[in-house]
Amino acid sequence: MALAGMLDADESALICDLAETYHIYDYRKYDADYIAMLATGLGPDSRIFKKLNGVDVDMTDLLLARIFDQLNLLIWMNTEDGQKNQNRPESLADMLTGKCDNKNSIVAFDTVEQFEIERQKILKGVA
Numbered sequence: 001m002a003l004a005g006m007l008d009a010d011e012s013a014l015i016c017d018l019a020e021t022y023h024i025y026d027y028r029k030y031d032a033d034y035i036a037m038l039a040t041g042l043g044p045d046s047r048i049f050k051k052l053n054g055v056d057v058d059m060t061d062l063l064l065a066r067i068f069d070q071l072n073l074l075i076w077m078n079t080e081d082g083q084k085n086q087n088r089p090e091s092l093a094d095m096l097t098g099k100c101d102n103k104n105s106i107v108a109f110d111t112v113e114q115f116e117i118e119r120q121k122i123l124k125g126v127a
Contacts, residue, residue: 003036006048013047014039021046057096065093 006014018024018035021042027035042049045058057065072089081087094100109115 003032003039006039006052010048010051013051017042017046017048056098062093062096065091065096068092 015025015027018027018038022038024030024035024038039048044050045060050056050058069089069091072092076082076087076089090100107118109118
């Protein structure tokens, strides 16, 4: 992908990647061809690569989650629930990639106030 496409997709991610990988804090001080060459050399776990490919999770984290899921499934299969095919454990990898519709999936908040509002809703539902 061309440098312009990367900048259009997420300039901040590219700036962070260039700073982290090459210690370039202001890419505008360099020739565009040079920055384009460096940007194309960024790895698959770089912010801009993940942004352009619609990936939110590092490959290492995803691999570890898949290993966890398989181990969790093996353990579950040896339980009474597993013998009856009930209460199958949910996939951590699916949660991380957004492939599950679990109501208990990971939720993030931008502010403390948003967290407190959601917390109060949950507490009122329990009471």
